[in-house]
Amino acid sequence: MVSHHPFSLISQGLAVPSRGRVLLGLCLILVCTAVQSQEIIAHRGYWKIDGSAQNSIDALMKADSIKAYGSEVDIWLSSDGIPVVNHDADVTLDGKKRVVQDTPFATLRKVTLANGEPLPTVEEYLDAFARCTHTKLIIEFKSHRTKEQEDELATKVVDMVNAKGLADKVEYISFSRNLVQQVRTLAPNAPVYYLNGDLPPDALSAMKLSGPDYNLGVFLKNPTWVKEAHDLGQKVNVWTVNRPEDIQKMIDLKVDYITTDEPLLVREMLDKQ
Numbered sequence: 001m002v003s004h005h006p007f008s009l010i011s012q013g014l015a016v017p018s019r020g021r022v023l024l025g026l027c028l029i030l031v032c033t034a035v036q037s038q039e040i041i042a043h044r045g046y047w048k049i050d051g052s053a054q055n056s057i058d059a060l061m062k063a064d065s066i067k068a069y070g071s072e073v074d075i076w077l078s079s080d081g082i083p084v085v086n087h088d089a090d091v092t093l094d095g096k097k098r099v100v101q102d103t104p105f106a107t108l109r110k111v112t113l114a115n116g117e118p119l120p121t122v123e124e125y126l127d128a129f130a131r132c133t134h135t136k137l138i139i140e141f142k143s144h145r146t147k148e149q150e151d152e153l154a155t156k157v158v159d160m161v162n163a164k165g166l167a168d169k170v171e172y173i174s175f176s177r178n179l180v181q182q183v184r185t186l187a188p189n190a191p192v193y194y195l196n197g198d199l200p201p202d203a204l205s206a207m208k209l210s211g212p213d214y215n216l217g218v219f220l221k222n223p224t225w226v227k228e229a230h231d232l233g234q235k236v237n238v239w240t241v242n243r244p245e246d247i248q249k250m251i252d253l254k255v256d257y258i259t260t261d262e263p264l265l266v267r268e269m270l271d272k273q
């Protein structure tokens, strides 16, 4: 096996003629540039097209088909302990609102997404994700009423991700301090980002988190947080950036990940930089 690790290129470079060394240097610059590039995360999948729906399996597969860095998804625990995919705290069934965490899975299953898919379980979502060839899955744990529910959801989902051999392709995010801390303990090597916008980068390092994943307004108010996070070795994610002027501001701020409902627009703007 030939190693392509940049450091092995350096050591090989010492033994080759100067022109070869220059070429290897250029390769290294290319590698470094690629590492520093800004990436796109499709918010609730890539759903803003005919026939799709937010948080559907179809939106996940479409995020993969456009080679987004990541596809984000929101998850809850049903009242009988089944991890399910949904954004809002409630669903509407037969014209009646039901709180997801107070509703058994058999009832939640009757909910149909805008594209005709039944409301998916996390297990089904992960099985579809296993067929993705490019995108990572960015799992957002929603904040629950009790710590017990949050801990049960985190344990079940991290176990499921590990059992399916998907740990290298999954990242976790949450507004809940309890949930990010639980996941940090359950999955010590996984990227875990905090969403709530109320902690500066040094506080996130103290919690051993991967960095801030904040609303764009937070970074507009605290623009130095991006560099502070980078200086601490963190990555920076921002949501939900859809308007061209906001996308440009976040590109200029050098955030690492842009979470958006408009992945193709963000890509077009990144390509022009």
Ligand code: MG
Binding pocket: 072, 073, 074, 140
């Ligand atoms: Mg979300």
